[in-house]
Amino acid sequence: MTASFRFELKATDGAARMGEIFTPRGRVRTPAFMPVGTAGTVKAMRPESVAETGADILLGNTYHLMLRPGAERVARLGGLHGFMNWDRPILTDSGGFQVMSLAGLRKLTEQGVTFKSHIDGTRHELTPERSMEIQRCLGSDIVMCFDECPALPASDRAVAESMRLSMRWAARSKAAFGERPGHALFGIQQGGVTRELRAESAEKLREIGFDGYAVGGLAVGEGQEAMFGVLDYAPAMLPEDAPRYLMGVGKPDDIVGAVKRGIDMMDCVLPSRSGRTGQVFTRMGQLNIKNARHRDDPRPLDEACGCPACRGYSRAYLHHVFRSQEIISSMLLTWHNLHYYQEIMAGMRAAIAAGRFDAWEAAFHATREAADIEPL
Amino acid sequence: MTASFRFELKATDGAARMGEIFTPRGRVRTPAFMPVGTAGTVKAMRPESVAETGADILLGNTYHLMLRPGAERVARLGGLHGFMNWDRPILTDSGGFQVMSLAGLRKLTEQGVTFKSHIDGTRHELTPERSMEIQRCLGSDIVMCFDECPALPASDRAVAESMRLSMRWAARSKAAFGERPGHALFGIQQGGVTRELRAESAEKLREIGFDGYAVGGLAVGEGQEAMFGVLDYAPAMLPEDAPRYLMGVGKPDDIVGAVKRGIDMMDCVLPSRSGRTGQVFTRMGQLNIKNARHRDDPRPLDEACGCPACRGYSRAYLHHVFRSQEIISSMLLTWHNLHYYQEIMAGMRAAIAAGRFDAWEAAFHATREAADIEPL
Numbered sequence: 001m002t003a004s005f006r007f008e009l010k011a012t013d014g015a016a017r018m019g020e021i022f023t024p025r026g027r028v029r030t031p032a033f034m035p036v037g038t039a040g041t042v043k044a045m046r047p048e049s050v051a052e053t054g055a056d057i058l059l060g061n062t063y064h065l066m067l068r069p070g071a072e073r074v075a076r077l078g079g080l081h082g083f084m085n086w087d088r089p090i091l092t093d094s095g096g097f098q099v100m101s102l103a104g105l106r107k108l109t110e111q112g113v114t115f116k117s118h119i120d121g122t123r124h125e126l127t128p129e130r131s132m133e134i135q136r137c138l139g140s141d142i143v144m145c146f147d148e149c150p151a152l153p154a155s156d157r158a159v160a161e162s163m164r165l166s167m168r169w170a171a172r173s174k175a176a177f178g179e180r181p182g183h184a185l186f187g188i189q190q191g192g193v194t195r196e197l198r199a200e201s202a203e204k205l206r207e208i209g210f211d212g213y214a215v216g217g218l219a220v221g222e223g224q225e226a227m228f229g230v231l232d233y234a235p236a237m238l239p240e241d242a243p244r245y246l247m248g249v250g251k252p253d254d255i256v257g258a259v260k261r262g263i264d265m266m267d268c269v270l271p272s273r274s275g276r277t278g279q280v281f282t283r284m285g286q287l288n289i290k291n292a293r294h295r296d297d298p299r300p301l302d303e304a305c306g307c308p309a310c311r312g313y314s315r316a317y318l319h320h321v322f323r324s325q326e327i328i329s330s331m332l333l334t335w336h337n338l339h340y341y342q343e344i345m346a347g348m349r350a351a352i353a354a355g356r357f358d359a360w361e362a363a364f365h366a367t368r369e370a371a372d373i374e375p376l
Numbered sequence: 377m378t379a380s381f382r383f384e385l386k387a388t389d390g391a392a393r394m395g396e397i398f399t400p401r402g403r404v405r406t407p408a409f410m411p412v413g414t415a416g417t418v419k420a421m422r423p424e425s426v427a428e429t430g431a432d433i434l435l436g437n438t439y440h441l442m443l444r445p446g447a448e449r450v451a452r453l454g455g456l457h458g459f460m461n462w463d464r465p466i467l468t469d470s471g472g473f474q475v476m477s478l479a480g481l482r483k484l485t486e487q488g489v490t491f492k493s494h495i496d497g498t499r500h501e502l503t504p505e506r507s508m509e510i511q512r513c514l515g516s517d518i519v520m521c522f523d524e525c526p527a528l529p530a531s532d533r534a535v536a537e538s539m540r541l542s543m544r545w546a547a548r549s550k551a552a553f554g555e556r557p558g559h560a561l562f563g564i565q566q567g568g569v570t571r572e573l574r575a576e577s578a579e580k581l582r583e584i585g586f587d588g589y590a591v592g593g594l595a596v597g598e599g600q601e602a603m604f605g606v607l608d609y610a611p612a613m614l615p616e617d618a619p620r621y622l623m624g625v626g627k628p629d630d631i632v633g634a635v636k637r638g639i640d641m642m643d644c645v646l647p648s649r650s651g652r653t654g655q656v657f658t659r660m661g662q663l664n665i666k667n668a669r670h671r672d673d674p675r676p677l678d679e680a681c682g683c684p685a686c687r688g689y690s691r692a693y694l695h696h697v698f699r700s701q702e703i704i705s706s707m708l709l710t711w712h713n714l715h716y717y718q719e720i721m722a723g724m725r726a727a728i729a730a731g732r733f734d735a736w737e738a739a740f741h742a743t744r745e746a747a748d749i750e751p752l
Contacts, residue, residue, distance in 0.1 A: 040696060044703040046684070069671070069696040077674055077692050085688040295445070298453055308422070312461040316453050320416060320445040327420040327706055 018352035034267035044330040054342035063098030071137035079139030092140035128172035145173040159192035184211035202237035235262035275334030294319040307339035394728035410643035420706040430718035439474030447513035455515030468516035504548035521549040535568035560587035578613035611638035651710030683715035
């Protein structure tokens with residue numbers, strides 16, 4: 001335990017980095033994957049189970065929590081950690097991205113954004129200052145700057161204007177955040193897929209100064225090739241001695257490719273959401289448990305996996321409970337997916353420490369290309 | 377462990393009984409409450425969690441499992457225990473009751489009943505012989521006779537005819553069950569709320585001879601007073617040295633009243649189903665977590681309860697996740713309800729053993745009458 005937020009870079013292998021983030025709530029081993037606990041719960045998982053998968057930190061959504069149950073209510077109840085029974089670190093996003101993707105009747109100004117709740121239609125406002133206040137109410141350990149994220153493709157001019165607005169908001173976020181020992185504020189690089197804009201954004205963020213830096217504005221429809229193209233240069237624009245966070249990524253191969261390019265932290269709803277829709281990620285790729293080929297299959301999802309779904313249940317059972325719409329289907333498949341994601345992270349951390357990331361990555365891809373076991 | 381099925385009556389207090397059922401799969405402490413695992417899962421619970429609540433045995437539904445995934449499929453996959461990852465005893469019902477309450481286009485003859493699946497409309501038949509075969513496929517430890525259960529109120533003549541059909545089916549069930557060391561077959565007493573018919577049914581069952589005896593045909597709309605009226609005499613008509621099982625009961629006070637009258641085993645969907653609809657059972661009675669009074673309440677459901685929901689979460693959190701339709705709401709409230717039910721059972725077992733059932737029962741009712749804690 002430590003009283004202040006601190007990042008320690010422990011090993012590198014090519015651009016890939018292995019390290020640890022220290023916070024008063026505990027340590028985060030990087031590269032880290034953060035499960036998403038949108039509304040105060042990683043869906044279908046008890047927090048003890050999330051910890052068992054190997055997650056050191058999870059992500060909470062400012063947008064959802066401000067609408068329900070409300071940031072001030074969470075504060076009165078002692079903060080998000082106690083509320084949701086998770087005592088390890090929590091990172092909260094700023095709400096900006098979800099406003100753009102979920103809320104109705106958005107109005108964007110220099111001041112911030114007003115919108116209608118997707119839950120009950122009530123009007124709300126988010127500004128850099130209000131976002132900092134909400135994240136303080138929630139008690140999050142890593143606070144994200146309030147930013148604006150344009151959907152891609154967009155014109156260079158639109159991307160540049162949006163990025164510069166986000167940089168002005170980043171400065172206001174920093175001022176509003178103030179001094180909070182033990183809590184970190186992360187800036188968010190924008191600039192789309194344009195190198196000069198990414199450089200301008202990184203320079204601005206470095207001037208302001210943050211505890212960590214996110215690569216924002218990716219994984220919004222540009223495709224893996226374009227995303228990797230940006231990641232080939234963008235992380236190196238950010239300070240080496242601070243964690244680098246790629247927001248909203250991704251599939252297993254996205255994650256591996258991002259770490260290879262110097263990313264330390266990621267989050268995504270994919271493993272948990274897929275668990276509820278029957279999409280399963282294994283070493284051998286992806287499978288759909290609903291498929292009839294699993295109906296009589298006594299084998300586990302992955303015989304080498306140590307998660308409760310693989311230790312205790314056949315594909316036939318998981319197929320049955322998915323088809324029967326039983327809650328345990330979401331519980332077990334989510335657990336498996338999150339467990340597998342954390343295994344990827346642990347594998348990469350060990351490989352980077354040992355200086356054999358390339359070999360690990362080659363094996364990762366080879367196992368996937370061999371594909372799922374043959375039907376019986 | 378034991379190679380054969382055996383019941384040991386260890387203490388009595390008035391009509392209340394405390395004992396143990398021994399099976400090759402493990403011991404069942406009685407009075408026992410059996411959570412219902414309808415389709416191969418106690419909804420919203422992992423089996424490890426069901427065991428943690430203190431359940432020694434659970435119930436599986438023949439009707440649901442024969443339709444999906446199918447009895448022969450479960451047999452090929454190694455039986456219900458392995459399929460659903462529950463290695464303790466399982467009791468299966470005969471399918472008769474669910475056919476009457478769920479299936480379509482039922483046709484009842486001396487031979488059995490034909491019906492249409494509520495899932496896909498396919499036609500199926502259940503007879504005493506087929507019910508025994510299905511329960512053997514499932515590998516259940518306690519098998520129930522196939523019976524017919526008329527809804528109450530019904531004329532004495534209809535109840536008598538139905539009871540006599542069930543007794544002929546009981547004899548056929550016994551013949552079809554055959555010799556299965558380590559597995560038990562329970563007969564089911566019928567006869568509605570008519571003492572003479574209950575006596576006739578009990579006499580017939582004793583002639584056939586079973587490992588245990590259920591009081592059937594209650595909890596079908598007759599009300600608690602009428603049910604207790606039957607329980608004042610019906611259990612005593614059954615052999616003292618075999619377990620007595622009251623099917624489909626019930627609310628906490630139904631359970632206590634049944635044990636007081638000599639019942640050893642019960643099952644009910646109420647604690648698990650209520651967990652999914654926000655109805656919570658505590659020592660202080662029943663509460664609805666959806667109610668706005670819980671929205672800002674930092675206290676647990678019951679500060680004296682040791683279940684994960686009460687140890688880790690406020691009423692405010694449980695209210696929030698219920699209102700947000702989060703799966704963890706069903707997970708935690710189901711766990712709490714099942715935990716509370718098992719606490720009742722453990723309390724009664726200890727009280728009977730100590731010869732102070734009346735005092736325990738008085739305290740049970742007094743705590744409920746004091747009602748839930750005041751809103752803040």
